[in-house]
Every structure is written in C-alpha cells, then in structure tokens.
Amino acid sequence: MPDVTTEVRTVPLADGELRLSWAEATDTGRRREINQDAVLTLYPLFVVADGMGGHIGGEIASSRTIERLRAVAETGEVTAHTIEAALEKAVQDIAAHPGATDDGTGTTVTGVFLDTAAGDPHWVTLNIGDSRVYLVRDDDLIQITTDHSVVQELVAAGRLSPEEAEHHPYGNVITRAVGPSEGVVPDYVRLDLVDGDRFVVCSDGLTKELTDYGIQHFLSEHADPAEAVEAMLAAALENGGRDNITIIVLNVGVSSTEDDGS
Template sequence: MRYAALSDTGRVREINEDSYHADGRLFIVADGMGGHRGGEIASAVAIDGFLSFEEENRRLPPLRRLSEGIAAANRAVLEMAERNPELEGMGTTFTTMLVEGGVFLGHVGDSRAYMWRDGDLRLVTRDHSLVERMVREGYISPSEARHHPQRNVILRALGIAGGLEIDLDELDVRPGDRMLLCSDGLSGCVEDDEIESMISAGDLEACCRSLVEAANARGGPDNITVVLVELGWEAEAESRGGAVGEKSRRGFFGRRRA
C-alpha cells in the first residue's frame, strides 16, 4: 500500500476546520463546523475519540469496530461541547476507511469516499445532505445541486445528538485500486471527471497537490482535505497489522498548522 494526504485552508476561510488521519490501516476525513473554533475542535476531537476507541477494541470485527468507534467519536464531541458552552452546536462529518483483510467504510455527513479502478472513478458514499436528498427525489438536477443556496446543509453529523445513523460498507477491491477520501471543499467545486483524471496517473503526493490546486483554482471557497490510498496486498490478505508510518492532523492541543 502507498498513501498520501494533504489539507489546505483554501482561499476564503481563515482557519482550517478539517482534520484527517492516515496511518496505513486507518484513514479518516472529518470536516468540522461551528463558531468559536468549534469546527476545528469538533473534527479533531472526533478523530481522537475514534482512534482511542479503536485502539482499545481491536478484537471487534471491522464493521462493528467502525460503527462503535464512530459512536464513541460522537460522544467525545458531545461531551466536549457540554464542558465548554462556547462550543455548543459544533459538529463534524466523519468518513473513515479501515484496511484490514478487506476495505471497510464508516460514514456520516457530506465528506466523500471514491474508488478508482482502471481509470474509472466511482463515488462509494452517499452525501447526507439536503441537496443529495433533493436530487434523489427528483426536485433538482445534480448541476443545480452544485450551486444551490442550501448546498451546505447536512442532514447527519457527529455532535448533534446521542443517537446517530451510520452508513457502513465493505468494498470489493483489488490491489492497485485507489481510494480517495475528501471533504466537500474538493467535491463541491471540482467535478468527478476532473478528479478521475487527476488521480489516474502519477505519484500519490503529486495527485493530492493537483486536487488541492484545482479546488483553489476555482476560488478555494472551503477547506480542502484529500487522503489518497493505493491498495496493495493488505486489501486482500488477512490482517497483518503494522502501520507503515503515520501522518496525522489530529489533536488540537499543540497541533501544527501546515
């Protein structure tokens, strides 16, 4: 397996409220929202909460571990908001991929996971957003959704309520497939066919830079986070554990800004 990740504030926002994690086994993108730095705190706290749970519950089967881990992340965000009233109302999306004898997804919100195989890109998560529902029910077209005034309204997020509906999926993958996790700062302004061509060739780090540059070239209206993974034998084999290095943008205490 090879992987790369990049997060960028974009051209309009003053702070980056997205967080991500990538360690060769677990990959996460979280897009936070809320005033008083609530967004960046929510996304970081959610990732911390998830990773702590996951670390202590490695024996759980993958999908159950993702689902319970995301529930633990949700509780961590809610508890942080309870202790800090100025953070009330903060929330975050949460899209995570576990590569461990297979590829498993857990997903809440409007960040995305795409799968790329032999030149073709396919969206493998569903946006939990108002415009996605409007498109699905036939009220607006996909191109109208892209410019709709309510395109930022999401229907599910961590930090809103104790009960949480989580999308879970196991993907059928092959070595050589590329997986992209991203925040809506990419998918909201770069079309899928452009993303497809940009991740089709070359070094993963260069691909990440091209994706972020493309979003910024379109005004960079939001924070942009991309995590790109090229699957190897890990996707098929039984779990062998062992991270191959670690990249993280989690933990808001002492976190360094790119």
C-alpha cells in the first residue's frame, strides 16, 4: 500500500474563501506486472489516466498525457482550450515513441478542474474513456462522467441492463481514448461550486472491485481524503485487485464573508 497524505489549499474568492483538501494513490494491484495508470493532483487540475497497450505502450501513453497536463496546471490557466492543446501534444508524443506504436495503445483521461477564467468560479469535469468522476452532494453519490465503452453503448441502447454490464465480456473495450492516431476532445460537464461537495476521480480498477454503494460507504466513513483513499484502495485490493487502481478524493469547502459576520 502506498503512503497517502492529505494536501490542503486555500483559494480566495470575491466574496469569501475556498478550502480544498485532497489525496491520491495509485497501485499496481494484485494481477498486473506494471502500473499503466498515472495521476495528477496539481491545483486547479485533478486527473487520472489509465493506459492501455502491449508491452509498455499504455504506461507511455498515460505518463505523457499526464505530463502534458501537468505543464498546463503549472501555468494556472486551465481551460477546455488549454487542455485540448495539451492532449494534442500528448498524441504527438505517443505517436513518436517507439514503445507506443502497438495497435490499441492509448489512455483514458478523466478528471475535474476549477475554472476561474471567466465569471463565477465553477468546476468542470472532463472525460475520455471509462475512468470516472463521482460527486457526493447532499449525501447522494452521482456518477458525473459517462463511460466511453461498448458496454455503456449497449446499456444506453437498452440492449443490456446495468447489472449485466458489470460482468459483460466486453467490459474492458472502450470506444474513445487518447492515442497515437487521433486527437479526441473530452466530454465536459459544468458544476457549481457548493460547500461540502466531495469528488472521487478513479480508474476502472476501482469500479471493477467496488460498487457505487461501496464507494459511498467508505466516503461516509472517512471524512479525511487520505483515509477515504486508503480505505477504498484496501477494499479494492481485498476484492481481487484485478487491474491497476488509481483514486483521487477531493473535498470542497466554501465560506463567504457573511459567514464570519464581516
């Protein structure tokens, strides 16, 4: 089990303060020889990438994508435009790498960022592939992203139930990825800034081993992000750890100047 710690950042708002706390972990799991997942938690961007491809192709695809996004986060100017420009560069990196030219090489990229570029600050989720962003708001767990997978398309068409989808033989087949042959624009979802929200960003190594109910259970048991990440990772490993597992938990606290009477 990796060491997991909670980081905290306070962000001034026009009428108050935003307090963020987060933790992340990535683990090879019990069945894989290498970890093809990669993770980025650099305010204002929180992203998971799950690589795929023979030999080391998946590891290259996920790591190059994360490094390109890291460069964007370091500028502080994280928008849909800068993210898409970074993904285009990642596609070029992957295509140019001799170890990432096998058919099927690519990576998911899924996460959330705080958009402060215009108007009121708000969250934006981004997604390519079948890693996921969940939101807990008012004690309800909601899957914000929609999987880009063969199974999800069958569910959406009414040809497969969600229960059948969990054990479908094509469960690992995704329909969109960041790969060496094409650039893909993420799906985006805008979310208001709400006090008490909690985000989970994870690769499918977690959701293969824990149901949505299980994720919500561990979040409710552990308010601290690091403790929640550790508990979910331990449970996923105990349940089989069939794939690489990567988890981010992000807590959101919003206070206004009116709250302290000023």
